[in-house]
Amino acid sequence: MTRQEFREWTTKNLVILDGATGSNLQKRGMPSGVCPEAWITEHREVMRKLQQEYVDAGTNILYAPTFTANRIKLREYGLEDRMAELIHSLVSISREASAGRALIAGDLTMTGEQLSPVGTLDFEELVDVYKEQIVLLDQAGVDLLVVETMMSLQETRAALIAAREVCSLPVMATMTFNTDGRTFYGTDPATSVVVLQSLGADAVGVNCSSGPDTMLNFVREMKKYAKVPLIAKPNAGLPGINEAGETVYDMDADTYVTHMHALIEAGATILGGCCGTTPEFIRKLSESLPDRRISFQPAEPVRLLASERKVLAFGLNERFHIVGERINPTGKKKFQEKLRNADYSMVRSFAEDQTECGASVLDINVGMNGIDEKETMLKVMDEVMAVTPLPLCLDTSHIDVMEAALRRYPGRALINSISLETEKFEKLLPIAGKYGAMFILLPLSDEGLPKSLDEKKEIIQKILDRALTLGFCREDIVVDGLVTTVGANQKAALETLETIRYCKEELGLATIVGLSNISFGLPERSFINAAFLTMAIQQGLTMAIANPSQDLLVNSAMASDLLMNKPEADLAYIHRMNARKADEAPTPITGPAKSAEEKSEQPKV
Amino acid sequence: MTRQEFREWTTKNLVILDGATGSNLQKRGMPSGVCPEAWITEHREVMRKLQQEYVDAGTNILYAPTFTANRIKLREYGLEDRMAELIHSLVSISREASAGRALIAGDLTMTGEQLSPVGTLDFEELVDVYKEQIVLLDQAGVDLLVVETMMSLQETRAALIAAREVCSLPVMATMTFNTDGRTFYGTDPATSVVVLQSLGADAVGVNCSSGPDTMLNFVREMKKYAKVPLIAKPNAGLPGINEAGETVYDMDADTYVTHMHALIEAGATILGGCCGTTPEFIRKLSESLPDRRISFQPAEPVRLLASERKVLAFGLNERFHIVGERINPTGKKKFQEKLRNADYSMVRSFAEDQTECGASVLDINVGMNGIDEKETMLKVMDEVMAVTPLPLCLDTSHIDVMEAALRRYPGRALINSISLETEKFEKLLPIAGKYGAMFILLPLSDEGLPKSLDEKKEIIQKILDRALTLGFCREDIVVDGLVTTVGANQKAALETLETIRYCKEELGLATIVGLSNISFGLPERSFINAAFLTMAIQQGLTMAIANPSQDLLVNSAMASDLLMNKPEADLAYIHRMNARKADEAPTPITGPAKSAEEKSEQPKV
């Protein structure tokens, strides 16, 4: 099945998955402690019968029993050398059970080993483990892939990247959340759908986790941002232990079906069961849905960034956001020295400070001499992610560093930046597409700064056109208003303001500016920066790269949002000002947290 | 002659006045120390012959020799009871000399007594003195009036007001400037033309003062703002004493004529001579101008306010202005007490502080209980004018107080304010017209605040239409954007910003806002006020009523002007910031000069 066929089918029809495998096999004789893949191949009839019952009950997609058929898991049983044989055998059982009546999904899950920096497994090793499994599944003839029961967003990303790099099969991905609505690693449903769909998952959802009742909120959260069909594959309620010492689930098939209808109402269209469900559950679900036709409604277009733990959604008329600029060694000798010595204490304190001061995104730039930029970038990202839930803006002029960072970043990043400069334009746009990142469109070309406002608009249009052709949408792009120095060009501010208006009103694009250039060479720059930011917000600016510990700047931005009557801006202003009053010492206006080094920064382009 | 006929004539033709009277009469036998009016009536033939020579030389307007024929001057010679007889006799000499070939101007000048507060003469007494002289001149049949050799703008205003209240004759007014370009009382040429033409002078200019060479700059300065024809009536160069001990002037007739052509080039169209000039000068001037046709070009429309010493000219795209709001007792207990005790020390310090802090205009409001508001207003105006050259914005809700203040104010004031409230609309508009003031159009009606933006626009349009009908031009009006509280109406800022845009872009009107209402009830109001001001400036705001010692507010405004690329705004910003750095103590941002009392002000409408 092609991805396009999968999309056509799943956006026009409700799809019924199967129910539990493990809990049913245990009831039918599989002892605990064995390798399931080995046991199944030794008891093909049991498995074939269970899956036949599912197909008879109405299942449209059977999950092949290849769940833990990966090198790391099989190694626990000393079976890694039999992986190819096992996978072929397991898939053939499902094919026999289906007899052409259902599609077969190659099933993958977590390996049980933790990724670094928490564990020792390297991200690329994990990608390779999944590639190996996926290649074998593809060879065995599965119609699509499902990555399920995932408690780690990053491991899910590894599987998705692996799939995209070795096959062209559709991929469904389902996460498992605790009752607090977060995975074991802290990812919430909204974040998972944002990150996985932008990385190319063809359907995203939830499995296992809980009963269908508790799952309702997870699906609702996902639906807000879902551009792909949503999967709901819940357990049969909550687990308990019966008199015989067996695990049992507390929900019967009829109750399950009732709750599944609520999940459909909430937006789930690919439906099945997990632990505790049986062919009866699937049959009753199937019978309750005589009409499978749907008209899939993707979420309203909205700009979405995400860390591993948090989504940042923003529109064109919402509150202004600051991208914290401080993690950047330019002009900061002390910071440079620390980076050179692999001392990340300043990285962490910059990240913490900026988070506390209200930044919405953190820019990460480690461009300097005397370090391995790629290695430092990955290291700094890990350090930052350990102390802040904010999404990152990856800022490097080296394409290999950008690709490494995007590949590793367990969220949806903002690329800083893509211009019309040949190298960036040709190479970075496809890379941004592959990893599903948003990007800052910087209106520069091989000739440097645009000579006029018209040329600036032309460059923006060219990059936009190309991006749309490559499958990006307007919500994936944030245009840099390209602030130059008013001391050098008296119309600098007016031209940037017009660029912001043009992008927002005529192109429907979000905008960003770097503030500090505007006032370069003038005295008391903070007042100019604050006034410029206020004007830019009035003109429709979406975000700025700035130092969020500049009190005047942030207060001005928040006052501007309030005056523009943006949602919740009044409460945010009052909240900030009350917190500010509560602070022991009043902070001088010119930016206390900015070191002398930072003040001396040169204008950047 | 009607004012309309005068206008038609003087805007289509060069007009030749006469030359000197006094210096020629002295040469022809008038001794010094005598009353000129009495001597002339006793030597009618001498005067008649001199004036015949002028008419023969080409004079179009003869000045009747009634120069000091006013009650105060004549009283010095004990001749005040003969005033009527003298004036009739003097005018009849000119009529005989003219024999219908030239118009006769009734001539007035200063009385020699100084007005209070410098001298003891009350302004209304002086108006009455002039009224008496003008009524007699009118009865004697003069064709127009000329108020000349005026060293006091306020005394010239008294003569103009007198003329307007007792006759309908055209009035020409000429001031005399020292070589530094200021009158004895400190008025410059630009200020005099702005104030006198707005008060209804039909032609304005310079006489005596100096030779025609030095006069060139005075005329040029006037031409910048002149909407009426300009008069140049210079001396024959500089005075000296000859061997015989007589006063002689150093310029001959040919040189004089050459310089007079430069004055014509500079914009003077009503031309004559003062001390030292003779009928020969006028003849040579007349012969040098065979073609008298002109096409009068009034100055480009521009908004003009003036004190007695300074013009404030502003367009719609120039630097932002602050109207200092501090001279207002509302909410200030201590200030109220001082005013009640006629202690004006705080008035003076508020005026000085606001001038130093960069206000362009000072608002004067003395509305409070327990005082005679009219008397206090006039007193406060005197005190303020003694310490600052800034023009005033007269702020009272009582029509009688407003009229008294306008009548006395020796500049061109800004009225705060005229609304559609019946009483104000009906009575204040004509009063504003009579005294030639600019006014703030406040979009309120008898029903109070407009209920919607549309209603606000309708009210603005109604007042504008009426004002245009009454002879105002768009440059006479500044619309109050009517700032309400964003805490009460979340769209308050957006609605005011739209009002500013509408007035500027669609109606061509200047705008003003009172800033403090916007943030009423919110914490840390200064940031909201500053951001709102920045947005308003971006939208085209012309001026704001504010406290100019609020550092953040003024810095934001100046930064905004700089960003908007307004003329000279960069230099102004750099200048202010360098001055600020030079100050010993940095001032906290939330407004050090604002007392606790001022902070507690209620929102005003």
Ligand SMILES: [Zn+2]
């Ligand atoms: Zn399960």
Ligand SMILES: [Zn+2]
């Ligand atoms: Zn003279």
Ligand SMILES: [Zn+2]
């Ligand atoms: Zn001051």
